[in-house]
Amino acid sequence: MRLSCLQENFSRGLAVVGRAVATRTTLPITQNVHISTDRSQLKLSATNLEIAISTWVGAKIEEEGSVTIPARILTEFVNSIPQDKIVLKSGEQPASIDLECARFEAHINGTDPESFPPIPSVESGVVCKVDPKELRDAIDRVAFAAATEESRPVLTGIKVEISGDEFTFAAADGFRLAVYTGKLQEPSEEDLSFIIPSRALQEISRLIGSQENSIELTVTPSKSQALFRLDNIEVVTQLIEGSFPNYSQLIPKSYDTRAVVSPSEFRRANKAASIFARDGSGIVRINVTGNPDGGIGKIAISSRADELGENSGEIDAKVEGNEAKIALNNKYLEDVLDVFEEDEIALEITSPSSPGVLKPVSGDQYVHVVMPMFVQW
Numbered sequence: 001m002r003l004s005c006l007q008e009n010f011s012r013g014l015a016v017v018g019r020a021v022a023t024r025t026t027l028p029i030t031q032n033v034h035i036s037t038d039r040s041q042l043k044l045s046a047t048n049l050e051i052a053i054s055t056w057v058g059a060k061i062e063e064e065g066s067v068t069i070p071a072r073i074l075t076e077f078v079n080s081i082p083q084d085k086i087v088l089k090s091g092e093q094p095a096s097i098d099l100e101c102a103r104f105e106a107h108i109n110g111t112d113p114e115s116f117p118p119i120p121s122v123e124s125g126v127v128c129k130v131d132p133k134e135l136r137d138a139i140d141r142v143a144f145a146a147a148t149e150e151s152r153p154v155l156t157g158i159k160v161e162i163s164g165d166e167f168t169f170a171a172a173d174g175f176r177l178a179v180y181t182g183k184l185q186e187p188s189e190e191d192l193s194f195i196i197p198s199r200a201l202q203e204i205s206r207l208i209g210s211q212e213n214s215i216e217l218t219v220t221p222s223k224s225q226a227l228f229r230l231d232n233i234e235v236v237t238q239l240i241e242g243s244f245p246n247y248s249q250l251i252p253k254s255y256d257t258r259a260v261v262s263p264s265e266f267r268r269a270n271k272a273a274s275i276f277a278r279d280g281s282g283i284v285r286i287n288v289t290g291n292p293d294g295g296i297g298k299i300a301i302s303s304r305a306d307e308l309g310e311n312s313g314e315i316d317a318k319v320e321g322n323e324a325k326i327a328l329n330n331k332y333l334e335d336v337l338d339v340f341e342e343d344e345i346a347l348e349i350t351s352p353s354s355p356g357v358l359k360p361v362s363g364d365q366y367v368h369v370v371m372p373m374f375v376q377w
Helices: 007-018 071-080 132-145 198-208 262-276 330-337
Strands: 002-006 032-040 039-048 053-057 058-062 067-071 084-092 096-101 104-109 125-130 157-163 166-172 174-181 192-197 215-219 225-230 233-238 259-260 283-289 297-305 307-323 324-329 345-349 356-360 366-370
Touching: 002 007, 007 032, 007 039, 007 053, 007 071, 007 084, 032 071, 053 198, 053 345, 067 071, 067 096, 067 125, 067 307, 071 104, 084 198, 125 132, 132 166, 132 174, 132 366, 157 198, 157 215, 174 192, 174 330, 192 198, 192 262, 198 233, 225 356, 259 262, 262 297, 262 307, 262 345, 283 330, 283 345, 324 330, 324 345, 330 366
Parallel strands: none
Antiparallel strands: 002 058, 002 084, 032 039, 032 067, 039 053, 053 233, 084 096, 096 104, 125 215, 157 166, 157 192, 166 174, 174 366, 215 225, 225 233, 259 307, 259 345, 283 297, 283 324, 297 307, 345 356, 356 366
């Protein structure tokens, strides 16, 4: 193999596939990046056996070939050399490469590409197209609510439902639930339902960048794998088997109190309360009070830690219904407030022992449910 490409393009490609390089593994070769020639370009691939990422880099190909090289040392060396043309060729000994750039050069030993796990190829299945901004919004508003512990694998994933030209993402970890409904660019050929690892979707969100072209999603007929096709990037992920909870039953259908508030003001008040909540089991107390004269009401947000002290703050709110109290985990509240871009959001409360609901005032695309914490008022 012999080829040449620009250092910045090679570095960018390694950064893309580096997210799929295994860190702790019983299969050492998955800590390598697979380098090959394909479509008259340089192809880089990596896999940790759960997710596989491939990207294509513009290059001048003189001789075809392939090799796998340790990702860490290759990336560190490429990132340390000047932004100039890199000449890459197979080394004299098998499974190695020689790199030359300006006045720098390196010889890196690799591994026979035959022993590298095959990158899954998704050749057939149901194909959907989605706008990149719509997909990134959906991922960013839902993925953080998925579980991180592996005790219940289905909860580490995001339930995806596709029907007609609509898709729904839902994630829950037992303490909170996030649901986002968006539009596909074209109606799906058939209805779909599957669970995709939240880590895989978070990688997709990072890779979208400033992409403007449609993102193509293909799900295999067996619903065991999904392929996301971006500009010069392909991501294949395993899907999670199992039964996801019936999340629609977890969303309260009514409320006794509704407070419309600025998410930025709510975020600031919660941040102040978090200082004491950190040493007080993460509890933030929220007290919603209307104005008997029909004017602007208020939300009081407080926290206390027995050994440190306490704090309270107030923000204006348009309140509908009765006075209400609820205690929430400050970290869960911070996570959801950080994803709202709207000027106004609604906090809906039924009782101190019922879940709190946060959603945009305009539209019903997104809803977030947080379980209450039980406290002495």
